[in-house]
Amino acid sequence: MTFLGWLTIFLFVAILTALAIPFGRYLASVYTGERTFLDPVLRRPERLLYRVMRVDVSKGQDWKGYAKSLIIFSLAGWLLLYVILRTQTLWNFTGLNPQHFHSGTWDVTFNTTSSFLTNTNWQYYGGETTMSYFSQMAGLTVQNFLSAAVGIVVAVALIRGIISRSGKSLGNFWQDIVRTTLYVLLPISVVLALVLVFQGSIQNFSHYLTSSGLTSGGSQTIGMGPVASQEAIKLLGTNGGGFFNVNSAHPFENPSGFTNFVEMLAVLIIPAALVFMYGRMTGKRRQGYAIYATMMVMFLGAVVVAYVAEAHGSPAQHAAGLHTHVLAGSTGGNLEGKDQRFGIAGSALFDVVTTVTSCGAVNSSLESFTGIGGAVPFANLSASETIFGGVGTGLYSILLYVLLAVFIGGLMVGRTPEYLGKKIEAREIKLVVLGLLITPLFALFSTALAAASKPGRASIFSPGRPQGFSETFYAYLSQANNNGSALAGYTGYVQPQAGNLGAHGVKFADILGAVTMTFGRYAPILFALAVAGSLAGKRISPVGLGTMRSDNPTFVVLLIGVIVLVGALTFFPALLLGPIVQGLTGHLY
Amino acid sequence: MKRDIITSSIGIVVLALLLGILYPLFITGVSQVAFPGNANGQQVTVGGKLVGSKIIGQQFTDQVVKNGKPQLDKSGNPITTPDPRYFQTRPSATVPADNAAGSAFSNAGPNNIATEQAIAANIQAYVALERPYVPQLTAAQVPVDAANTSASGIDPDISPANAAIQAHRVAAVRHLPLEQVTALVAKYTHGRGLGFSGEPGVNVLQLNLALDRLAGAH
Numbered sequence: 001m002t003f004l005g006w007l008t009i010f011l012f013v014a015i016l017t018a019l020a021i022p023f024g025r026y027l028a029s030v031y032t033g034e035r036t037f038l039d040p041v042l043r044r045p046e047r048l049l050y051r052v053m054r055v056d057v058s059k060g061q062d063w064k065g066y067a068k069s070l071i072i073f074s075l076a077g078w079l080l081l082y083v084i085l086r087t088q089t090l091w092n093f094t095g096l097n098p099q100h101f102h103s104g105t106w107d108v109t110f111n112t113t114s115s116f117l118t119n120t121n122w123q124y125y126g127g128e129t130t131m132s133y134f135s136q137m138a139g140l141t142v143q144n145f146l147s148a149a150v151g152i153v154v155a156v157a158l159i160r161g162i163i164s165r166s167g168k169s170l171g172n173f174w175q176d177i178v179r180t181t182l183y184v185l186l187p188i189s190v191v192l193a194l195v196l197v198f199q200g201s202i203q204n205f206s207h208y209l210t211s212s213g214l215t216s217g218g219s220q221t222i223g224m225g226p227v228a229s230q231e232a233i234k235l236l237g238t239n240g241g242g243f244f245n246v247n248s249a250h251p252f253e254n255p256s257g258f259t260n261f262v263e264m265l266a267v268l269i270i271p272a273a274l275v276f277m278y279g280r281m282t283g284k285r286r287q288g289y290a291i292y293a294t295m296m297v298m299f300l301g302a303v304v305v306a307y308v309a310e311a312h313g314s315p316a317q318h319a320a321g322l323h324t325h326v327l328a329g330s331t332g333g334n335l336e337g338k339d340q341r342f343g344i345a346g347s348a349l350f351d352v353v354t355t356v357t358s359c360g361a362v363n364s365s366l367e368s369f370t371g372i373g374g375a376v377p378f379a380n381l382s383a384s385e386t387i388f389g390g391v392g393t394g395l396y397s398i399l400l401y402v403l404l405a406v407f408i409g410g411l412m413v414g415r416t417p418e419y420l421g422k423k424i425e426a427r428e429i430k431l432v433v434l435g436l437l438i439t440p441l442f443a444l445f446s447t448a449l450a451a452a453s454k455p456g457r458a459s460i461f462s463p464g465r466p467q468g469f470s471e472t473f474y475a476y477l478s479q480a481n482n483n484g485s486a487l488a489g490y491t492g493y494v495q496p497q498a499g500n501l502g503a504h505g506v507k508f509a510d511i512l513g514a515v516t517m518t519f520g521r522y523a524p525i526l527f528a529l530a531v532a533g534s535l536a537g538k539r540i541s542p543v544g545l546g547t548m549r550s551d552n553p554t555f556v557v558l559l560i561g562v563i564v565l566v567g568a569l570t571f572f573p574a575l576l577l578g579p580i581v582q583g584l585t586g587h588l589y
Numbered sequence: 590m591k592r593d594i595i596t597s598s599i600g601i602v603v604l605a606l607l608l609g610i611l612y613p614l615f616i617t618g619v620s621q622v623a624f625p626g627n628a629n630g631q632q633v634t635v636g637g638k639l640v641g642s643k644i645i646g647q648q649f650t651d652q653v654v655k656n657g658k659p660q661l662d663k664s665g666n667p668i669t670t671p672d673p674r675y676f677q678t679r680p681s682a683t684v685p686a687d688n689a690a691g692s693a694f695s696n697a698g699p700n701n702i703a704t705e706q707a708i709a710a711n712i713q714a715y716v717a718l719e720r721p722y723v724p725q726l727t728a729a730q731v732p733v734d735a736a737n738t739s740a741s742g743i744d745p746d747i748s749p750a751n752a753a754i755q756a757h758r759v760a761a762v763r764h765l766p767l768e769q770v771t772a773l774v775a776k777y778t779h780g781r782g783l784g785f786s787g788e789p790g791v792n793v794l795q796l797n798l799a800l801d802r803l804a805g806a807h
Contacts, residue, residue, distance in 0.1 A: 004785050011785065053600045054592075069593050076597035080605060129691050138609035145608045146601075174596060181604065186612065193616045194623075200644055203620040203628045208690050211632075211639045214797060217650030217669040221690035222630060222642055229616040246692040249740035251644040252630065256779075257787020313733075314699035320708035321728045322736050329749030330732035331788050336697055336704065339739050340679070340746040341779075343788030347740070364740040365694035374699065467698040489696040498691060582700045589700055 001311040002326055005345030009303055012261065012349060013296070016268055023269060024276025024288070030183045031156050031176070032281065042182050049178050060169025063533025066157055067526055069173040070150060074117055074522075077146055082113040084139040088132050097132035098207040098224075102500040104130055107510040108493050114514035116140055118521035119147035119358055119390055121234070121241030121484035124492035124510060128223035128244045130500050133205055140241060141230050145189075148237025148270075149180040151358075151392030154525050155274060158396045159281050161532025162420060168536050170529070184270070185236060192232035192266055199262075200255030201228040227252050235266040238390045240360035240484045248350070248363040249339055260346050260363060264353045271357055271388040274395045282420060286551035291398055294559045298387045299356055302376050306348040309373035309583075310334045319588055334373065337365025348373065351485075355380040358390030360484030367461075367471070367487040371583025374470070377485065378579055381477045382567040384439055390482060396528040398559075400432045402550065403531070405562045407432075409548050409555070418547055421540035428534050435527030439520045440570040443480035446516045447473045447574065455508035461489025465589040470578030477571075479513050480520035633798065641794050645689045646743040649675035649797060671718055673762045675797045676747065676755050679734050680711050683742035695738040711736040722757040730754075746790025749778055763800065773799050 029036050050057055061069065084091075088103040103109065108124050115122040121144075125131065131140070153176035160170050197203050202224060209222040227243045231253050234241060244250040254260055275295065279288020311333040313324030326332035333344040342350065347364035354361045355377040366377055380387060386398040403419055407429050410417025417424040450456030451472050459475070460468040471490040478485055492509035496502045549555060620628035631643040641647050650669035653660045660668040666685050671677050681687050682695030697704040712728050715735050720726045732750040747755075752774045760770040777796040781787050 004781065007785050049603065052603055053596050055596055068590070069596075072590075072593040073597045073600065076594075076601045080601050126691065126693075137613045138605055141613065142605045142609040146604065174600070177600075181608070186608070189612070190616065194619060197616070197620040197624050197627050200627050200631065202630045203617050204630075205617065206629065209630065209632065209639060209642070211641045211647070213647055213649075214635075214640055214675065214794075214801065215649050215672045216652045217648050217672070218652070218667055218685060220641060220645075220647050220687060222645055223690040223692075224630060226613045226617055228620065228628075229613040244692050246694060246741045249694075250692055251646075251741060251743065251745055255644055256782050258782030261782055261786040314704075316697070316699055316701060316704035317708055317733070317737070319705045320712060320736070322708055322712060322731065322733060323729045324733060327732065327750050329753060329789070330734065330751070331748065332733055334699065334737075335733040336699070336708070336737040337694055337740050338737075339741055339744045340734050340748055340790040341744075341787050342740075346787045362740075365696060367694065367696040367698060368704075370699045461696055462698055462701060465698075465701070467701060487696070488694050489698075585700075587700060588702045588705055 001307065002345070005307060005343070008261070008345050009307070009349055012264060013300070016265060016272055019265065019269055020272035021276050023273035025280060027184065027273055027277040028280040030179055031277070036183060038183055038187065046178060046182055050174070053174060055174040057172045057175040059172060061172055062168040063161070063170055063529045063536070066170045066173050067529045070525070071522070073177070074150065077143060078113055078117050081116060081139050081143055082109060085109045085112060085135055088135050091132065091134040094134055096134035096137070096205060098205070099499065101130055101132050104500055105503065105505045107507045108505040111492060111510040111514045114517050115484065116143040116241065117147055118482050118517045119151055119237070119239060119393070120479060120482040120517045120521070121239045121360055122479050122486070122513060122517065123241055123484070124505065126245035126495065127242055129495065129498040133225050136230055136243060137226055141233060144230065144233040144237050144239040144241070145181055145185050148185060148233070148239065148391045149177050151390050152180050152184070152270070152274070153177055153392065154528055155392035155395040158399055158528050158532040159278055161536040162422065163282050164536045165540060168533065170532055170536060185233065188236055189232040192236065193228040195262060196228040196231055196259060199259045200251070201231060202252045203228040232266070234361060235263050235359065236270060238267060238271065238357040238359040240354060242361065248361045254363055257341050257346060260342050260350060264350055267353050267357055267359045267361070268388055270391045271394045274392065278395060284420065284551065287420070290551045290556055291402070294556050295387050295398070297556070297560060298383065298563070299352070302352045302356060302380055302387070303349055306352050306373050306376040307345055309370050310344050310348045312370065314370045315588060334368070334370050337368030339363070352376060352380065355483060355485055356383070356387035356389070358385055358393055358482045358484070360478065362485055365488065366485055367489050371579050375575065375579035375583055378474065378477065378575055381481050381483055382571040382575070383563055384436065384567065385481060386563050393482070397524070400435050400528065400531065401563055402559060403428060403432045404436065405555070405559045406548065406550055408562060409558055413548060415546050415548060418541065419550060421543065422535055422538045423541070428531055431527050431531045431534065435524045435531065436566065438523045438527070439480050442516050442519050443477045444570070444574065446476035446480065446512055450476060450509070450512060453508070459490050459492060459506050459509040461491065466578050466581045467589065470582070473574050473578050475513070476516055479516045482517060482521050633794065635798070642689070643792065643795060644745050646678045646681070646687055646739070646745045647794060648687045649677055673718070673758055675800070676752060676759060676793050678793050679744050679747060680736070680738045681742040682738045687743050689743045692742050694740060694742070697738065708736050719754055719758055722761050723754055726754065745792055745794065747793055749774070749789055749791055752791040759800065763804065765803070
């Protein structure tokens with residue numbers, strides 16, 4: 001551990017918070033229809049889009065209408081992406097497939113399509129050895145934007161349900177999607193992509209390069225492509241699907257210590273700002289601060305554990321006689337699977353940032369994290385996206401937890417549970433609990449199925465060891481939570497050479513994964529919208545003496561308690577079998 | 590329902606054009622005009638020949654030739670040995686080593702016996718290469734970056750500590766004063782982002798190129 005390592009963490013939190021507060025104000029004006037500074041530029045294209053799409057945005061939708069539009073829009077996106085990926089060679093005329101890559105097998109494409117639609121970006125393919133530039137742009141980048149927008153609009157709809165004083169309208173889905181894309185995601189992506197190129201990311205459509213090198217040991221092939229444009233939205237939309245196989249570890253995706261810092265900010269900025277937006281839209285900013293404090297406490301806990309564990313080094317390093325102290329000019333620590341320019345702190349922080357959100361980008365090999373350091377991503381996923389979480393997803397997930405905490409608190413003090421003046425009754429609590437438990441259910445069910453069956457075990461990289469179970473558990477936990485990071489040894493795809501020739505998928509892993517991701521995404525969305533619909537019709541009663549406050553430190557503690565309790569009770573047995581046993585024994589297997 | 594289907598179908602196509610075609614084309618256009626070097630991968634050419642990218646790590650090894658024939662390993666890849674004239678990059682898990690078009694993690698588990706063996710082998714190889722020039726070098730002094738595989742498999746950097754050890758070998762083999770090599774190492778060492786983010790690193794390709802230029806000037 002170093003002073004500068006801790007300083008990096010401190011400054012990251014400080015700068016993130018300083019940026020998120022004004023950005024939250026901007027987001028609030030985007031979703032309440034107030035004028036923003038981008039109106040003069042974007043108002044016309046916005047109106048044009050409504051006209052082309054033939055939508056009347058003056059009409060609000062109730063929760064069922066909103067949900068129906070969302071599902072049908074997602075289905076259309078699924079079909080378009082599947083077709084683009086399966087017909088990869090048909091688009092060669094565009095010149096955007098210089099390596100002449102063929103399409104993946106149907107099962108791998110099925111998995112990939114479901115993965116990008118659900119904001120998961122689980123990758124059973126190597127980007128630079130299977131995907132044409134056309135597929136990366138017109139296919140994957142598009143869903144990087146739209147799946148992020150879908151997450152955000154659900155959170156916005158839930159907020160409207162909570163604050164609505166009359167009527168059943170949650171807003172207009174099409175208006176929300178268009179405004180999210182035009183006013184939020186696209187402008188920041190443009191700026192971020194250009195910053196990345198300025199710092200060394202690539203952006204071209206060239207054929208891969210072959211360099212002879214300085215010595216006779218062999219030539220080197222260097223992958224090219226429109227990387228920066230995809231990298232920007234990959235981070236901002238908490239998507240996480242890398243252009244290259246090694247994701248944000250690749251120098252073309254993440255060239256320096258500076259870009260590493262900027263990329264981490266890009267991942268958390270929208271989830272953090274949405275919390276402040278919530279405070280503004282409800283007119284009770286302290287509610288936003290309380291939720292932010294809850295998230296930040298859990299986030300810092302995860303960062304500290306990961307940094308300390310990775311700085312300590314791994315049992316394999318120590319057994320091999322490697323000294324892992326910090327030396328002058330050497331990072332020390334567990335540098336296995338980490339790049340020099342990020343070091344230990346830059347890698348540990350990045351991986352916490354991307355696993356508390358649904359981003360799942362990595363700049364280091366999670367599989368090589370120490371037992372305890374590696375348990376942190378597990379714990380983050382077990383918190384079901386309540387620690388910032390995916391864009392939008394994080395906010396609606398924690399709001400469901402807030403309702404649960406209010407309910408539990410209400411039972412403890414013997415009052416009718418109320419949240420922001422609305423009575424929380426049996427119907428809402430049933431929906432909340434279903435919404436919260438369905439994702440863990442799919443994670444555990446799929447893990448059990450994969451660990452206990454022969455076709456499931458075919459995907460394991462380290463068979464017969466706790467590491468093998470960790471890989472399996474992480475795979476389905478990550479897919480159910482729409483995260484997309486992986487202990488990358490676990491595979492659903494066998495590719496003997498670049499270009500998909502002779503490649504085949506592991507059907508079991510591909511299909512089970514796709515189903516897990518789809519339910520892990522859309523089931524909670526539907527429950528969240530149903531809660532919104534149920535709350536929208538309720539009268540707001542005035543705050544009385546007996547109302548339990550949901551904006552003070554006591555409530556923050558209660559909320560953290562509820563999240564930790566639900567996560568621990570659900571996942572502890574499975575965690576014991578994998579990372580915890582490795583971390584505690586220090587044994588080599 | 591019917592309205593939703595119509596709007597979805599039009600919407601997805603229009604948005605795909607905007608986000609999937611126009612946006613990347615716009616970024617490409619601006620990048621190619623404003624930062625053409627970076628946008629095309631910071632290519633380095635020597636005598637008109639492409640020798641690599643400044644920010645992509647590569648191997649500095651020679652083919653092992655026996656009886657005039659290059660030796661191949663079991664999977665048909667050439668067997669190589671570090672070229673002692675050059676600074677060496679970090680161990681890589683890609684096949685072939687440092688393949689920048691098929692990047693891969695080592696996925697070496699923290700508690701796996703295979704990981705211990707791989708690290709031990711890397712330490713041994715490092716000590717064997719450097720000890721003739723740094724007689725007091727022991728396994729305990731090997732910096733972690735020299736024994737652990739990188740994440741990207743194409744890490745362009747090594748740690749300053751690693752470079753300081755290798756400088757002895759490079760200076761001796763090239764018959765240069767150690768101070769001159771050390772000065773070059775310092776020249777190609779980049780600092781932390783914004784002064785605090787990340788770690789300093791020595792760019793191996795740029796350092797080796799500078800050494801070659803020095804030799805050419807002699």
